Amino acid sequence: MIQIIQSYGALLSIAMGQTLLLALCGLFFGCILGVIFGLSSVVDHKVSRAIAKVYVNLIRGVPMIVLAFFVFYGIPYGIKTILGIKFTFTALQAGTLCLALNCGAYMSEIIRAGIQSIDPGQMEAARSLGLSYWRSMFKVVLPQAIKNMIPSIVNQFIITLKDTSILSVIGFPELVNKAQNVIAITFKSFQTWAIVAVMYLVVILALQQVANSLERRLSRDRER
Amino acid sequence: MTGKDNVKVHVKSLKKSFGQNHVLKDISIDIHEGEVVCVIGPSGSGKSTFLRCLNRLEQASSGEIVVDGYHIDDKKIDINKVRENIGMVFQHFNLFANMNVLDNLMLAPVDLKKATKEEARNKAMELLKTVGLADKADSFPSQLSGGQKQRVAIARALAMSPDIMLFDEPTSALDPEMVGEVLSVMKQLAKDGMTMVVVTHEMGFAREVAHRVVFMDDGVILEEGTPDEIFSNPKNPRTIDFLNKVL
Numbered sequence: 001m002i003q004i005i006q007s008y009g010a011l012l013s014i015a016m017g018q019t020l021l022l023a024l025c026g027l028f029f030g031c032i033l034g035v036i037f038g039l040s041s042v043v044d045h046k047v048s049r050a051i052a053k054v055y056v057n058l059i060r061g062v063p064m065i066v067l068a069f070f071v072f073y074g075i076p077y078g079i080k081t082i083l084g085i086k087f088t089f090t091a092l093q094a095g096t097l098c099l100a101l102n103c104g105a106y107m108s109e110i111i112r113a114g115i116q117s118i119d120p121g122q123m124e125a126a127r128s129l130g131l132s133y134w135r136s137m138f139k140v141v142l143p144q145a146i147k148n149m150i151p152s153i154v155n156q157f158i159i160t161l162k163d164t165s166i167l168s169v170i171g172f173p174e175l176v177n178k179a180q181n182v183i184a185i186t187f188k189s190f191q192t193w194a195i196v197a198v199m200y201l202v203v204i205l206a207l208q209q210v211a212n213s214l215e216r217r218l219s220r221d222r223e224r
Numbered sequence: 225m226t227g228k229d230n231v232k233v234h235v236k237s238l239k240k241s242f243g244q245n246h247v248l249k250d251i252s253i254d255i256h257e258g259e260v261v262c263v264i265g266p267s268g269s270g271k272s273t274f275l276r277c278l279n280r281l282e283q284a285s286s287g288e289i290v291v292d293g294y295h296i297d298d299k300k301i302d303i304n305k306v307r308e309n310i311g312m313v314f315q316h317f318n319l320f321a322n323m324n325v326l327d328n329l330m331l332a333p334v335d336l337k338k339a340t341k342e343e344a345r346n347k348a349m350e351l352l353k354t355v356g357l358a359d360k361a362d363s364f365p366s367q368l369s370g371g372q373k374q375r376v377a378i379a380r381a382l383a384m385s386p387d388i389m390l391f392d393e394p395t396s397a398l399d400p401e402m403v404g405e406v407l408s409v410m411k412q413l414a415k416d417g418m419t420m421v422v423v424t425h426e427m428g429f430a431r432e433v434a435h436r437v438v439f440m441d442d443g444v445i446l447e448e449g450t451p452d453e454i455f456s457n458p459k460n461p462r463t464i465d466f467l468n469k470v471l
């Protein structure tokens with residue numbers, strides 16, 4: 001075990017860096033998608049609600065490994081066949097796209113549920129005073145909804161971070177992908193996977209700590 | 225404007241249905257400036273829906289609604305602008321849970337640029353004093369009793385200096401010993417000349433404060449008149465039946 005850490009520690013640390021990079025990219029765009037489709041699914045507009053629903057159901061219904069293969073191999077092949085143009089994704093681009101689409105779908109559900117958990121009377125009271133729909137949303141409904149959403153959002157962050165491991169299948173040099181390389185050279189799968197597991201665990205526990213203190217601060221600021 | 229310059233609310237042939245459920249069937253009424261109208265009637269008679277149509281929290285299915293000179297039924301009007309002039313008080317208070325009492329009162333005037341922060345704060349404190357809750361300015365809604373919440377809600381509506389106040393069963397969610405404090409605030413408001421439409425089950429309040437009492441049942445106005453006419457000498461058998469049950 002010590003030997004592997006000595007020989008491959010640096011390599012695995014860099015791979016963890018790549019994992020975090022991919023997770024951050026995925027989360028960033030995933031959050032944007034989540035906010036857009038989450039709000040789309042609560043507004044009083046049938047078409048936008050329908051689009052959000054199709055997106056969520058589509059992504060929820062397809063395993064991410066299939067999505068990853070489809071984006072990385074399927075789309076470039078399709079474009080070449082239909083349009084005759086040579087087109088490729090880098091593994092980071094394809095990985096970010098998959099993670100963002102996946103994370104965005106679940107985030108939008110978290111945001112929708114969070115908003116719908118707030119008593120409609122809050123919106124009505126704000127509207128009755130003359131505030132517009134969006135002012136009421138931003139000033140009254142969302143501040144309350146976000147507080148309720150935070151545990152689920154943190155949970156989704158953790159899931160997305162772990163989901164990066166799936167993208168080892170398209171050759172992105174993240175932790176699982178590199179661990180497989182190490183095992184191919186050393187044949188020490190018990191030690192290597194144990195080290196990888198501990199690395200994930202440490203990062204996620206740290207993330208959890210940050211989230212906990214954030215949550216505590218929010219509930220102190222705005223006591224109900 | 226509606227010709228007669230002191231008509232604040234003009235409703236003609238108002239109909240509202242939710243799918244096959246016809247909640248309001250042809251309501252017509254004129255309410256004058258400074259008038260206090262109490263709407264009474266059994267549950268499910270459409271009283272609240274009628275009230276909510278007046279500021280378009282419910283969109284009327286058909287009919288004409290003119291409030292303060294604005295055609296509420298016209299989809300092209302800026303409803304937010306109109307609502308600035310129509311205060312509303314809800315059965316369940318609906319105080320903004322994420323803000324303290326003072327911010328509840330200041331949000332709309334400041335956000336809609338009706339007043340500077342300083343002006344809004346002064347006005348809010350003054351209103352809190354008139355409802356007897358100046359010491360609760362920094363409290364959060366969850367720390368108040370029901371009666372206190374409703375008094376804050378009234379003050380919040382008044383912070384926009386509305387011309388008309390709508391009350392949707394303002395005391396129905398209160399413990400009996402808290403009803404009085406809310407009603408006395410409303411009485412004072414009526415005395416000060418506010419135009420008020422009050423959906424209520426408080427017959428004592430209606431008798432004492434209302435200029436006109438409207439009895440609604442099954443989506444229509446069955447009878448209207450002075451409190452004396454309605455309470456002492458009701459004519460419609462259903463009014464008589466209803467009053468026998470509640471008085």
